[in-house]
Amino acid sequence: MSGVIVTGPPRADARDIEALAGYGVATVSEAMGRKGLVGPELRPIQQGVRIAGSAVTVLSWPGDNLMIHAAVEQCGEGDVLVVTTTSPSTDGMFGELFATALQRRGVRGLVIEAGIRDTQELREMGFAAWAKAVSAQGTVKATGGSVNIPVVVGGQCVRPGDIILADDDGVVVVPRERVRETAEASGAREAKEAEARAEFQEGRLGLDRYKLRGKLADLGVRYASYEEYAGETGA
Template identity: 85%
Template sequence: MSGVIVTGPPKADARDVEALGRYGVATVSEAMGRTGLLGPGLRPVQQGVRVAGTAVTVLSWPGDNLMIHAAVEQCGEGDILVVTTTSPSTDGMFGELFATALARRGVRGLVINAGIRDTQELRDMGFAAWSRAVSAQGTVKATGGSVNVPVAIGGQVVRPGDVIVADDDGVVVVPRERARETAEASEAREAKEAAARAAFLDGQLGLDRYGLREKLAGLGVRYVTYAEHTGESGS
């Protein structure tokens, strides 16, 4: 296929990206109305790492990493490389050499809807990565694709310059126009959860804090004793 390499796309404000990086993927998704998640299939090769950055997107032919080479040139400080393929692929399209080149340019991590390899080396060098698969299978450099165009992963569209937040729970995309409002909503959600956490530590039940007893009653859910439920006397 032919393709295009788009240069200089608009990006979310760095201050908003930094603000979003303070919150977990679950919090950010909930703050956007439970949207933006790229699906449970993208898993981290490391643990205990959270990154946030602006997307540089790649659309590649399966089993061909030519366009990742082209994308490295378009990456800079604070970016996250986001790669997908035109059809499903698990080939190891990305490894330690790519990570070395990207780290040199200030890239914060990789999200790839395909395979990755050299995982131990990536962990050793501290390069954060999330992938659909881990595979030693190599690739070719033979087919054109595109860089910095909208791509679809897990039913979500990722555009160049959108914010990517990734942690142990997965990956979420925040449209660049919504970065600031989402950061503010995430802060409010964290404050609400902190209050709930304190209440639970004090012994309060979620049933009472969230008014769920009334909801259960409204749904016709009843409390009955064991004897009432089983017809046994219990003696």
């Protein structure tokens, strides 16, 4: 497998990325029209951590982390390393030594559609990671691959420079051209949710706030007392 290492991909404005970082994965995905979510197979190795940054992408051979070494050189302040393989893999391709090198370069975290190891050490050093598997199985450095090309991770296309937002709920990908508008839409959605939260705290029901009683009726859902239901069904 030959490959390419692309240098200097386009990036979103840092101020727009920071604005987007204030919102959760669920909010951002909803603000984009329920798009961008990476599959639920990628789970965080820590809790209570949220990151947002520009994607540096890696396409590797399964069980081979050579291209992750190549990608470190392309990473900088505020980036998120995104790794996938040419076919499914759960080998532990990334660990504490990689994290040490990336942390030194200001990288905010890792999203990997493969295995990760040294998870205790990663948590202790504060390096955030989302992975498909935790595995102590080691890897080799023998096959070429690519860095900073479009890749597919969890069913989502990730281009170099797209924004990765990750938290306890998972990972969402925001196209680099849509960062500002997505941040604005996320803010509007959060304001709307704040209004709903205040009403729920006062005791209002979602059935009434969202005018769902009519929908229930339109769908043929009716109310019946227990006695009525028992008489009809013999329950």
